[in-house]
Amino acid sequence: MRGMWLSLLAVMLLLVQSLSAAARPESFADLAEKISPAVVNITTSTVVETNAGPNPIVPEGSPFEDFFREFQDRNRGGDGAPRPRRSSALGSGFVISEDGYIVTNNHVIEGADEIIIEFFSGKELEAKIIGTDPTTDIALLKVEADGPLEYVSFGDSDIMRVGDWVVAMGNPLGQGFSVSAGIVSARNRALSGTYDDYIQTDAAINRGNSGGPLFNLDGQVVGVNTAILSPNGGSIGIGFSMASNVVTRVVAQLKEFGETRRGWLGVRIQDVTPDMAEAMGLEKASGAMVTDVPDGPSKEAGVEAGDVIVSFDGKEVEDTRGLVRQVGNTQVGKAVRIVVFRDGKTQTLKVTLGRREQSDGAVPAVQSGEEPAPEVEPQEVLGLTVSPVTDELREQLSLDDTITGLVVMDVDEEGDAYEKGVRAGDVITEAGQNKVATVADLEERIASVKEAGRKSLLLLVRRAGEPRFVALSLED
Template identity: 75%
Template sequence: MKPQVIALTRDTARPLRLFWMATLSMLLILSQVLMVAAQGAPKSFAELADRISPSVVNITTSTTVEGRTGPQGIVPEGSPFEDFFREFRDRNGEGDRPRRSSALGSGFVISEDGYVVTNNHVIEGADEIQIEFFEGFELPATLVGTDPNTDIALLKVEAEVPLKFVNFGDSDVARVGDWVMAMGNPLGQGFSVSAGIVSARNRALSGTYDDYIQTDAAINRGNSGGPLFNMDGDVIGVNTAILSPNGGSIGIGFSMASNVVTRVVTQLKDFGETRRGWLGVRIQDVTDDVAEAMGLDSTAGALVTDVPEGPAMESGMLSGDVILSFDGHEVADTRGLVRQVGNTEVGKTVRVQVNREGKTETLKVTLGRREEAEGATPNVESMEPEEPEQSELLGLTLSPLTAEIREQLQLSDDIKGLAVMDVVETSEAFGKGLRAGDVITEAGQSAVLSLSDLQDRIDAAEDAGRKSLLLLVRRGGDPRFVALNLDAE
């Protein structure tokens, strides 16, 4: 079959001409966009690296480790070869004598008078800390203070001349896609530079105050404590951890955000320790079913599950309150509230807005200090009725707390409520984690001391047209709210 030939008449030529003109215009616009984008990418990181390298340091620590009493890790205990390997180690001078263990890490200088920032895990337990500077000289360092919660440590060296240092930048303005540069001592190889972009923001790993910047700039063992720079040469993060199946960099590294680090460093410098604000409540996130059970419009805020003796109790805060704002800032969830409180000055009086039974109230709370309050336990006294019978409600077999049940569950006298004796495995309660041994202390945001109390709360919720009932459940002293469907069996 011969190819078809189409003649370009006046009618066909005009649309084609318009098509090509439009295409050329689009290509011109695209090329201009690419040129503008290219201008944002650095041609080289060399100038930046030259400028800030003198402020980055290698850290070597030495720790005394007690000698081992046997050949653990070589042969199993009790093995017939145990004596042989012990004699072998003794002949080679190991024996049970203490030995020195060393570790490597990174850090950076933040002032000309010798303050150095690094990770707590780099220097934890160290007897000696040695700082190697980019120019090649070394100085011993003393420990000013540490904060295990954010894995930050502050060191101090005494130098005869002012040291070159770097400044902290504002990590909150760093955007996903911005260029960053990491510096440090990876795998003990000495000063090294790697570059990449901000991959994600506001990452949380395991700590209460976590606010990590995720980056694909290569970070390996030994980079811990080193700085993450923006293109202005300001530190926007402290390289702390990597996510890896094999221990090496796969492009998922985490740096503690500078706006967290600066507050910690300031307190370590001023007090040698951290001083975080303490509200004095136990909280949990507001889930969809909890919001429905409480008649809330949204899941924003932090639900108070317990108010032990402390600042919140003195202000009149109650279990079941939903904290909506703290010191003028809206509360999105529990993580946000914990960080807001921790970053607030100890002793400051703040306004806390709460939703209490559908109404908004504002409380004034004078914050305590978290470090002093850790380990405090609530002291609550109430009457305990005698009601030995059991009842099955909402898929739960429940009983009042008798002396015998208290002994079985190892409950203190200040815990009041209904003991969960059994849970139907096909019930909603089982699916939401309730188990035998749990204690229900509140229902519908009111205390329950008897089975009749709970039935009254169920009846009241049904009369109000609610689909679910909010329960406050304690397990091992830790409270949490659970919303159960009133039709649950």
């Protein structure tokens, strides 16, 4: 009996060792050999004007006079003007189809007048730009080859888990084709862009790796290496790759249209904080608070400032970042249903999405109304010294003629308002999701909210025309 148990234990140990070996490959050589033909080095060149700089001071008759004259002539044209020269840059990319489509970063090829693609075999071809998307830093190129090219496919970045093995390949520091391996350190990282969805990895990524692929162990591209976090310009194990599920949508649009076409809802939004949720009677601090509604799709559909968008096209909205991505990934012209929380209950509206790229420069719509006679003396409320908008204040703060409300003259630095970022010069246009034009209006809203048993009052505050909501505590 004891011998049988020992045999069973030995089998189990072998099984554990086998599973461990499967989880951690002894070598990435087979994978590197498989993917290398589809990875490319990219060299770009741009013509720039040389700056001759100040002329050296050389005494007349000096033996160095002829030397400096010849030096300047070499750097100038025959007419004495600065001579153009070529500036080169290096990057990486990868082939995604046998007919020569190549993906890289936009910053790798931006401004280039010549793009040379070097393949693993050493062959070189000139590429043309099909389209670029500076927002996600993705560019699509095309080469004309004699025959079908080796290519790689995109994988599903959403199923990658923290701790999964990944392999990066590219042209770091101009050293040529190089492979590095690491793990997924984090997911859903945001750096600075609206549509950011980066995979963080500790696989070595350096200058020149930009635009190169990040592979899973099946040889599928799960990210495009884009940026590193480093105090010295070299890899310290914090690299970022734009997730493939973002890249595939961008590439598809660049291939079809030569540009991106993202959905546009037409609202300004901010995240809902717990104190804001309490002030509005929301069950949880989620969704996207509408701070302003410019002329556009949402205004036509009846969306109002103060609404909280809790659902978009059948999917729950977690926060502003989530909503921006949901809208951007939706087809332009599609009619979608959004659910908003307004006046203590939900309401469903139907919005036909516009196009984000055509919305830049849209001017926020401000509702006009009768401007009441302003009170002269500033008064203190909720740690704020406020005064109705007067002609003098309107001129001092460069306010639009249609703006009404209360100008913050001073803020108690020990109060809740100061901690929440309210400052002198801000204009309070709404309180409790109702317009205010006088101190009496504000005091009435405070009393109404207290009577409803709420502990916070929601204010709509504008600074330099930009609106945001702030929830102030009503507790002493």
